[in-house]
Structure formats: structure tokens, C-alpha cells
Amino acid sequence: RWALLKLVTGSLRVGVSARLAWQAAADYGGVDVPDIQEVWHGQEPPYRDMLAWLDGKGERPQVEAYGRFRPVMLAHPIDEATEMPRLDSADFVAEWKWDGIRIQAVAEGDIRRLYSRTGEDISHAFPDLVEAMDFQGVIDGELIVLHDGQMGSFSDLQQRLNRKTVDAKRMNAYPAGIRAYDLLAEGEEDTRALPFYERRARMEAFIAAVHSSRIDISPLVEIESWDQLAELRASPPAGDARLAEGFMLKRRDSVYEAGRPKGPWFKWKRDPMLVDAVLMYAQRGHGKRSSFYSDFTFGVWTTDETGQRVLTPVGKAYFGFTDEELKQLDKFVRNNTTDRFGPVRAVTATTEFGLVLEVAFEGLQRSTRHKSGVAMRFPRINRIRWDKPAGEADKLSALEQILAAIEVG
Template sequence: MRAFAELLDRLSLTPSRNAKLTLVRDYLRATPDPDRGWALAALTGDLTFDAAKPAFIRKAVEARMDAQLFAWSYDYVGDLAEAVSLVWPRRPGANREPELSEVIEGLRTASRAEVQRLIEGWLDAMPEARERWALLKLVTGALRVGLSARLAKQAAADMGGVAVAEVEELWHALHPPYEDLFAWLEGRSEKPSSENPARFRPAMLAQAIDEAVDFAKLDPADYAAEWKWDGIRVQAAHEGGVRRLYTRTGDDISRTFPDILDALDDDGVIDGELLVIRDGRVASFADLQQRLNRKSVDAKLMAAFPAAIRAYDLLQEGGEDVRTLPFAERRRRLEAFVARQASPRIDLSPLQPFETWAELAELRASPPAGDPQIAEGLMLKRWDSIYEAGRPKGPWFKWKRDPFLVDAVLMYAQRGHGKRSSYYSDYTFGVWTADDAGQRVLTPVGKAYFGFTDEELLRIDKFVRDNTLERFGPVRSVRAEQHHGLVFEVAFEGLQRSTRHKSGVAMRFPRINRIRWDKPPGEADEIGYLERLLEQMEGR
């Protein structure tokens, strides 16, 4: 458990992607089976314990110290695992601290009634706060160490000197603690079989285009263009009677979208965008969110938010892998494949004809009529490109629309997680409106937690602490008046109507674009500006 705790601790404090990659790769090389397999499962999100609840942990620590003192400690630290690990009273003469595999096996076999006793015993046996923190992060499933599942798989691939796409294509045929995977990566056995029906194929991704450089080198005749729809990228597979739906990172979301899977009649694998489509028109991303991250769906929800795939590409047709065919041929086959499905749940992303880059720029500036907030920009694909896992330079480009900008005022701040748990790094901001008495007041319109440097974070955190009006647990209300407050220039991809927000609007992908230390809060934007912008997006 000690080596795993050190890995999590170093990952949480390391901002560099390559440094994180090296840390995980070295850990996998140095750690024996099965501990390294269980660690990899935890890092990729494939390890969860339903019986281990945060409430158990809080109950356990409150039995060992004053509940109010712990509440104050938790409020100050802002993270349950970190707070408990710091205040947990040491017990002299405690048993030997457990290995990672012992913890995993204990939690997998324990009943709900036994889990709290197990966790308390392990915490008592751990002499250092770092080990206790790692244990609590593990059992609650909230690692938050800034490492994606794909980066963890990349580290495993690097360990064996193979492409990450090979590991990704095997992944859904593997089971923790992945001893067969490590045996192959270390040259001790043959490669595990990936021939499981409806497996995930690693996705091909696009490079962001540099208008000033790339267009001068590229011939528009070599590329096809289509809209980049604002949903989530998915892969739908039907093979040997098995149907699966995956996100672009390989997460299986099949049980949430049975209506999509039922629409796949022919054997094949398609790549596309998951959207909610009503009467042929794409609905807002907020509608799609009603279907995401659910354990199950009923007929009423499926009827209210009808999901569909707007198909981009064909990866498998019948028993033939077509990824090595040129895009032009795959597109021809995709058109025929979608036509055979004859379902409103699967349609085709139309190609957008153009002859010059200037003509394409005009198209980018004029998204589909009535749906400008649904198209994020354009995709460019070489007609002769194969479907290659990862993000190769040149075959595919994404040309996103310029973001919208609004000046908003900081209203509330909340502590972050992981290495930011001691800083106020999550910000709720608002724009001006009029209350019932005609007075100018702020109304919240969004929340963001990135887009600023570490140095800027320290300045904002100090501003929050110096200008706090009220405290609500980890959240602080910040002074925000006409002549006193902090203005953020916020970038966002689109707007949609929302009954959940007091302002009536919700932002898509908001982030801090610039901190306007120079601007008086009274000069920030008003809700009318966002309402007019929303009307333009809706094509009114």
C-alpha cells in the first residue's frame, strides 16, 4: 500500500503529462503482480466498491474525535479523504499495514456491514497520513490525481514498448489485475486475444488547425469537410449478436442507450456523435445530459429525450475491418450502411462542399440554420486517410468556431480537489440584471475552474479570502458590488435555455479567458446581452 500511496501523492503534485507518464510506467515496472494490476485498474476507473461510502468514513472518524472539531477541519481542508487522513488518531502497537491486494480482496469479499470495520482497522494500522489518504481515495473511487484512463494505458503500453492502441483494443477483453496483460508486455507470453465480439476500436482524433500555417500548405481538393456536432463522440458496435456503445475513450455506456443499440441491424462498427434529435433537428447538449451518466433509463425518458447517432465513419462492415481503406471508400460504405439501418436513431453527418479555404471560412461563420449552437465548428478529413488510432498530424483537422466572450463578476468561490484542495479554485460568476424593485443586482450564469495559471490562482485565492462575506461549508460568498469586486472575461462555446438556473440560461464549456483586474464590476455585461446572443443562436 505504501508504494501505491507514494504514486498517488506524486501524481497529485505533478502537473507535467510526461512526468505523470514516467511515474506510472516506473511504478508498473517495479511493482509485482497483483498489486500493479489493481493499481492500474484504480487509475483507469475500472475498480469501484459500492459498499464503501463516504458516510461510513465520516461516521468512523467522528467516533474517534469531537464531531464539531472534525467538521471545522473538513471545512478548512475541503477534501474528505485528506481531512480524515490528517486527523485520524494513531494507535500504538497497531497491526501491520496492509498490501494493496489485501485491501482490494477485503473490499471485494466483505459485506456492507463489514466494510466500516475493515476500513477502520486499516486506518489504525497505517502510520503515515499519506497511506491513509491513498486508502480513502481508493475505497471512495475519487482519486483525482490529474491522470486520464488513456494516459494510464499509455504508461502500460510504454512499459512493454507497444502502441497504446494495441492495449486499448485489448482492454475490454481483460480483467483486473491484468496478469495476462503484464505477461505479454514483459515478453513472458503471447498477446492476449482481442477477438471478443463488439470490442472497442481506439478512436482517431483530429489536430487543431493553425489557419496561418496549415492552409498555406494544404490543398482544399484533398479534404472533405463536415460539421463538428456538439454531442459526445461514440462508437457503436454490433458483432455476433452482441451490441455495445462506447465513448471515445472506451467507456461502455451501452445500458444507458438501449434505443441506440436496438437500431443497429447490420453487423458493423460506426463512429459518430451521440445527440438528442427531435423531428430531424439536433437538440441542445442540456437535453443529452438528461440521458448521460444514468444506470438505467425507462421508456418515458427515452421518449422525452430521443438519442441518436450522427455517423461520421465506418470501422467494420460485417466481418471486414475497413479501417485501412481510404476515407473516400469508407464514406461510400458508410452511406450505404446507414441507409440499410433505416432508423431515425442513426443518420449521416452530411459533407459540406467547398472549393477554397476562403469559401470554407464563410461556411464556418454560418452554421446550420437554426442550429448555430449545435455545431462547434468544422472537421477536415483527407480523402485518402486511413482510420488511424490516436492523433496523427495531417490526415484530420478540427477548425472550431471562435468562442463567445462575456465579462462577468465573481460571486462565489469553492475549494478545489487534490493539490487545489487548500485553494479557492472553483468560481461561480454572474452578470447584471434588475430585481423586482428595479435595483441592479447580479445573477449567476456559470461556473469555471480552469483557464488561469498557478500564479493567478494565488492572487484570486487571496482576493477571495480578503473579500469573503459569508461561508457555506467549503463555499464562500465574495463581495461583488458596482465599484468593488473581481471581473472575469469568460469564454464559452454556446448558450442554452435552462430552468435550473435563476438567470434562465446555461453556458456550454465556460472557462476563464482573462482576469480583468483593471475593470470595475459595474462595467461587466448584463443578462440582456446573453439573452440577445441566445436568440441569435436559436435563429430568431
């Protein structure tokens, strides 16, 4: 059936992501993916110069292409207990870790492109933002919705994501913007080898000269001590900071190094929100998990129109547990199935009997697509509460209180 549909529609080609091609080339040549990313956009099919280099029969191709993607620098999660005591806070600056999508804005010559963190060209989905890129250089930053200098929520940004085209009404309602973190090139000068404090000073002047309502700069948060920063992280001030996920910590002298080097940059996310929910449905996994029920839908208690306590689904999670815990969860699903819907099984979930899952999540937003009226951001199973009665799991009102606190800021 699939083959016939391909023949009828004339769409025989199966797409391959740029990331997969980069990884294949890197594995073939025994080099790192950032090395491939640096030269990729300067090559033309069939990539003779690059393949000769990977075969050891030629020099590394020169990097000349305008509009090319630069491999991004990433941060390590910081271990508060072991790493923070060894780090001098005076060596670092902090920035809020904004809840958007990491992007790279490249404007060189007459070429203007927006890239995702993995190097996918997403320019077509944000024509309003590409039009605002009236500069010559490369900005590393966060893709956000920006209303008159105020950042929109991640749910606002989702109205613009994963769309092949976008109409004027949606662009006006959810204007895309860039919150700049770093300056990777100014004009034809590559600035990545400069220390962070120099790149930062140049970026501030650069963004000021661009003077666009679509592009602003991520403010620095001075660190008096780790304790002071911990208090700020736990209780951010009103305004855009309430939409941040935590802090980025950057050494003042760090160069911009592709990949995830250990030491220069750290991310210090807020502690996740937690809720106790009851397992309601389970679905078979994929790949090596295809023989296990590993995708779990969970719910919390509410009251129906007759006054009875019922569960309403609030999320789905498929990670956060060990392989041994997966076997235990799979066994529970098989032993307590009450109904089947194709690959999905419903399990016993009453006030008297059910499995409670402690679910961690990064954010909460209102949703018209879910019966509960709420949607979780990045839910995962934090703990399996074999000890807790299902009737003592949380109520929907608990999530509504969290949501109200988020909205108030």
C-alpha cells in the same frame, strides 16, 4: 463513518474505470493505450496472455473478440495562422462538428454494444438505440437526440446522459440516435486501413442499407477555399448546422489511426462567445490546488423587484488562467472576503468595486435550475479584467439576446 457505511451496505468494492486499467497496463508494458484497447476485450481474467506479452515473454494476443471497442482516432485543433496556409484545401473534406457525445456502435454476431470515446460500455443507458442497431459492423459517430431526422440540442441529450436506467416516457421524449462519421468494420472486414474516401463511400451504402430512423450520416461539406469555409463556419445555415461547434477537417486519403496523429484530421471550432462577468464566490480547489481558491462563480447585472442593480450567478469556471494568475486571484479572494460558507468565500462585488472576468463559453441554454434562467456550456476564464470597473460588466439581457439568436438560428 465511510468504512461503517461500506460494511452496513455490503458495498466494499471501490470501482476502477476501464481507462485507468488500460493506462496502468500500458505503463507497465511500455506500450501505447490503443495497443491495450485492441486486445483487452479478447482477454479473460487473470489476463495471462496479455501480461505475458507485456512482460516480453509472449507474442501479442490475437484480436478475436466480437463486440470489442476499437481505439478512436482524434483530431488536433488547427492553427489558422500557421497551419492553414500550408494546407491545400483540395486535399481535405469538411464535416460539421456536431454538439453531441462521440460514441462507437458495435454490432457483431449477436452482440450489440455502445461505447463512449474512452471505451466505457454505455449500452445500458440507451436500450432504444441498441435495439435499432440492426447491422453487422462498427460505426464511429456522434450520440445525439434525433427527432424525425432533426437533431436536438445538447440540453435535450443531457436528459439521457449519466442515467443507470431510463423510462419509456423519457426515451419517447428524447429518442437517442447516431450521426455516423466513419465505418470501422463492415461484417467481419476491418476497414480502418482503407483511405477515408473509400470508407466514406462504403459507409454511405452501409447506412442506406440499415435504413433506420435512429441512424443517419454526417453530410460532407465541400471546400471551395479556406475563406469560403471560414464564412460558412461564422454564419452556418439554418437547421442542424446551427447546433454544430464548427468543422472537422479530414484528409481524403487518411487511414483510421488510433490516437491523435498530427496531420490527417483537424478540428476547427467556432470562436467562443464572450461575456464580462463579476466574481461573486470562490471555492478551494483539489489536489495541487487545494491551498488556493481556484473555483470561481461569476454573475452579471440584472434588476431586482425594487429596481436595484444586483448580480445574478450565471456560471462557474475553474480553468483558463495561468499559475501566476491563480495566485493573483487567490490573493484577491482572501483580501476581499465578505462572508464564508464552509469551503466557499463570498467576495466584494458591487457596482463600485469588484473583479471583472472575461468569460468564454461554447454555448448557452435555458435552465430552470439556475435563478438567472440560463446555463453556459464549457465556461472558462478568458481574461482577467483588472482594468474594468465592476459596474461596467455585462447585463443578463446580453446573455438573453445571445440565447435568442441561438434559438432563432
